[in-house]
């Protein structure tokens with residue numbers, strides 16, 4: 001693993017009191033991989049990134065980069081940020097306004113001879129597609145171009161690890177999408193190992209080989225994006241990633257193995273579920289995401305449209321079944337039904353995910 005965290009915790013001191021921002025975080029990121037940390041505001045993403053960079057001391061745990069110990073709270077070890085060979089791109093990606101694009105990119109290359117420095121700068125500008133703009137000043141660039149200069153500047157010293165904290169947050173949505181694709185290609189072309197922070201799920205999935213979901217200072221899941229979506233480790237992850245609802249269900253043994261009785265019919269492909277005796281009486285809740293609920297005129301179950309949101313290619317319908325169960329469904333937008341109309345729906349779930357029902361007090 002290029003980056004390895006073991007049981008990392010971080011406290012801030014506020015008016016003499018320790019405020020816990022990160023606790024018990026362990027994960028590894030392989031060389032050349034892109035990891036993305038995602039989670040709601042205040043869950044500790046930026047704090048964790050700052051701890052990896054060495055800008056905050058660890059209050060517990062250990063941290064290695066390229067096999068080298070960078071921090072160990074118990075041993076009192078804390079390597080200074082500038083010795084960690086870690087590059088950083090932050091939200092405001094502040095370029096030096098009085099320096100040209102070329103000089104900005106050359107900033108971290110003072111140790112190189114002039115010729116090597118110039119070569120590396122040109123190489124980086126080519127990588128980010130700005131070779132024609134080397135002489136410009138930052139204010140003569142668009143936001144997206146400035147962001148690419150910031151990236152070239154961070155990549156130029158060939159850091160072992162690049163940390164990026166919401167690098168696209170100040171850009172508009174179209175540009176964000178375009179740049180995140182571009183950035184992934186650039187990082188892969190350069191073989192850079194990178195760890196991002198975002199709270200945009202689409203960005204996390206588009207960029208990350210690995211996605212980590214944080215909640216209240218903890219890393220609750222660290223997996224491939226596909227697994228985070230289809231096999232969420234906790235209710236929180238299931239709820240945070242994608243549109244979906246938890247629906248009461250009954251897990252039972254059917255003729256072909258475990259099956260799940262739901263208000264939308266029986267789900268037979270439940271082999272990845274726990275066995276029925278995992279839940280008292282087999283009673284559980286199943287995650288039904290918007291893409292698991294299919295509109296089908298011939299389906300025996302009818303649902304009334306309570307709300308609809310147009311999302312271009314599809315509508316997101318919020319539906320209520322006759323028994324009161326609420327589900328959501330992503331339906332191709334040529335099926336334009338009215339609020340109040342009843343439509344046929346069925347469940348088509350590739351990966352059945354169940355959780356124990358919440359205790360009554362928590363509902």
Ligand SMILES: Nc1ncnc2c1ncn2[C@@H]1O[C@H](COP(=O)(O)OP(=O)(O)OP(=O)(O)O)[C@@H](O)[C@H]1O
Nearest residue numbers: 012014019021040041042043044045046047048199
């Ligand atoms: N310098 C600080 N001093 C005290 N508490 C802090 C400090 N920085 C952050 N915190 C607290 O630590 C917790 C984690 O904050 P952090 O900025 O890491 O979250 P985040 O997930 O990056 O949030 P966002 O997505 O809003 O940027 C929050 O409760 C925050 O109020």
